[in-house]
Amino acid sequence: MLGVSAWRCAVAAVALSAGIGLGVPAVAQEPVPGAVISVIPQADGFHGMSGAQVIDYWTRGVGGVTQPASGALYLPAGAAPAGGWPVVAYDHGTTGLGAGCGGQSDPAGAPWPDSQAREDVFLRHLVSKGFAVVAPDYLGLGRFDTGPHPYLDIDTEATATLDLLRAARSVRPDLSPVWLAAGMSQGGHAALGTAHRRQSYAPELDFRGTIAIDPASDVEKVATLLGPGARDRVSGGVLGFSASILAGLRAARPDARVDDYLSPLGRQVIDEIGALCQDAIDARVADLYLGDLLSRSLGEEPLRSVLADYMAVPTSGYDAPILLLVNATDRTVPSPLHAALAAQFAAGGVAFEPVVGTGSHCELNAAMWAAIDEFLMRAV
Known part of the structure; x- marks a missing residue:
């Protein structure tokens, strides 16, 4: 490429x-x-x-x-x-x-x-x-x-x-x-x-x-309910989608300050998956939970409002x-x-x-x- x-x-x-x-x-x-x-x-x-x-x-x-x-x-x-x-x-x-x-x-x-x-x-x-x-x-x-x-x-x-x-x-x-x-x-x-x-x-x-x-x-409405320690909510294949949202948001919208919401492991994972296809992304996060990747709730500002602007479907x-x-x-x-x-x-x-x-x-x-x-x- x-x-x-x-x-x-x-x-x-x-x-x-x-x-x-x-x-x-x-x-x-x-x-x-x-x-x-x-x-x-x-x-x-x-x-x-x-x-x-x-x-x-x-x-x-x-x-x-x-x-x-x-x-x-x-x-x-x-x-x-x-x-x-x-x-x-x-x-x-x-x-x-x-x-x-x-x-x-x-x-x-x-x-x-x-x-x-x-x-x-x-x-x-x-x-x-x-x-x-x-x-x-x-x-x-x-x-x-x-x-x-x-x-x-x-x-x-x-x-x-x-x-x-x-x-x-x-x-x-x-x-x-x-x-x-x-x-x-x-x-x-x-x-x-x-x-x-x-x-x-x-x-x-x-x-x-x-x-x-x-x-x-x-999805942006559900994401705001998630934060560190959410071990029973998002894992497996769904976590691959969640990690991809965070990676895409970080690349497109610096005003979301995505890194401020990530744990050290979360920053490492988001760095690693940016050039991968979905099968490899899913494999990378297969043994993790979203809570492992986060240091703050995704419901806090500014990420909450930026995420809604980024991905909400017009109704x-x-x-x-x-x-x-x-x-x-x-x-x-x-x-x-x-x-x-x-x-x-x-x-x-x-x-x-x-x-x-x-x-x-x-x-x-x-x-x-x-x-x-x-x-x-x-x-x-």
Whole structure:
């Protein structure tokens, strides 16, 4: 993976080798979010599909700084219909914090084969229904090492998605302005953030709605209950998510003063996991508890308020419908958090349609698949 400085030195060569000859412009002197860096055609079989392309592009990153990111574009077979292929911007679930962990531009890098397979089934389904799909790696997870991924930072999740959508449209003029957002787990969180943010960030496109599958939500409210000595609350795989939140928050928001809340062991762990994928993160914390990592309650200021600003899902102000697919038996994002999100949507006057299943995290049953197909058909 390329660090930012090394990447900037090599960018002209990248553009020449991957862009020129494909009709892709070389990178500008002053990078603009949504501008294409390079396009790399993929062999048949990439994520189980043909004709896929990896797109490197600029995005509005942490603190508004323009940074490089990567993602993938998948197209249905044949010629586009009149008006172009409608687009689904698909946001993936949790994969870690380091470069190469995104899984969209490099499926071999996906650390959770079962999760990746489930998401690829969903991607192929969307393409089979006549939708082009753009799928970001998110900032820091793909082909560029820009530091630890700001995990669950709802702002950069949204800009990475919207800037890839813009980049893909500049590469493929046969993409329609009609589009939807979709995602699983962290990706559900990202898709909701994208749907809300696009009103100010990309109002020029024709947005039709969001499909959120077992989205991460309200975690910031639970986190404020945790502190040193909480040995019976957060451990095992869930601790990997918690540690990733702290690592991402520390990288993106110095005003949270994350180190002030960490024990010496906690600082060591957060230092170590910043370049790891999720399987390695989970292994690193497997024998620990969150209380081992903390020296102060996460409910104290300034972290409490900064964390809410960093990751809270908006619960009002959407201008397109939401299909909310949740599993009551979800143990990764516990079902009370799904219920809280639905209640807040209702209180906020959000137009949403809930479908409840009894499967594992992000498992889709027949009723959910039917609801997805109906929602897609209505959208276009």
